[in-house]
Amino acid sequence: QVQLVESGGGSVQSGGSLRLSCAASGYTYSRYSMGWFRQAPGKEREGVAAIDSDGRTNYGDSVKGRFTISQDNAKTIMYLQMNSLEPEDTAMYYCAARYTTSGVFLLPYMYSYWGKGTQVTVSS
Numbered sequence: 364q365v366q367l368v369e370s371g372g373g374s375v376q377s378g379g380s381l382r383l384s385c386a387a388s389g390y391t392y393s394r395y396s397m398g399w400f401r402q403a404p405g406k407e408r409e410g411v412a413a414i415d416s417d418g419r420t421n422y423g424d425s426v427k428g429r430f431t432i433s434q435d436n437a438k439t440i441m442y443l444q445m446n447s448l449e450p451e452d453t454a455m456y457y458c459a460a461r462y463t464t465s466g467v468f469l470l471p472y473m474y475s476y477w478g479k480g481t482q483v484t485v486s487s
Contacts, residue, residue, distance in 0.1 A: 365389045365476045366479045367458045372481030375448055383443040383481060385458030392462035398450065399443045400471055401454035401483075410442060410469025411456070421467035425451070455480040 371383040383399065398413035413421045414431035420432050431444040441458065459474035468474070 365460065365462070367460060367476055367478035368452040369456065369458045369478045369481040372456060372483045374484040374486065375443045377449055377485055379448050379485070380444070380446045381448065382405070383445065383456055383458075383483075385441040385443075385478060387439055387441065387458075388459060390460075391432045391460055395459045395460060395462045396464065396466045396468055396473070397441050397458070398468065398474060399441075400457045400459055401452075402457070403454040406454075408457070408471045410471065413469055414441065415465040415467050416459075417465050419465075419467045421468055421469060430444060445483070448483075450485050450487045453483060453485050455482050 368386045394416045396415045399411040400408050401411050402408040411423050411426055414432045419470045429447045433442045456478045458478040460476045461474045
C-alpha cells in the first residue's frame, strides 16, 4: 500500500525559508510522477511543483525562481525547498504521486496517491 508522509511545515516570517519533505513507501514501480500541491482556505488546490523518474521538473508560475523540487538518491524522499516566502504562500501543502508512467503534471486529478498535508504559514 502506497503511503506518503509530509513533514517540515511551520510558521515563518515573510522572506524566510522552509524545506518540506515527503517520504514515500509501499511502491515498487520504477516510473513515477510526484508533485507538491497547496490549498489555502476557500481556494482550489494548486499545483506547486512536480518531478518524475526521468528527473524532469516543472513549477507553477507563482513559485518559479523561489521554490526548488528535488529527490534523494534512493528516490524515496521528495523535497520542496521554499525560499523568499510570502504571505500568499500560506496554505496546506500536500505531496502526491502516480506510478507506472512519468511526467511532470501540475493538475491534481493526474495523481492517485496523496499525503495528509503539512501546514505552512507565512506572516508579514
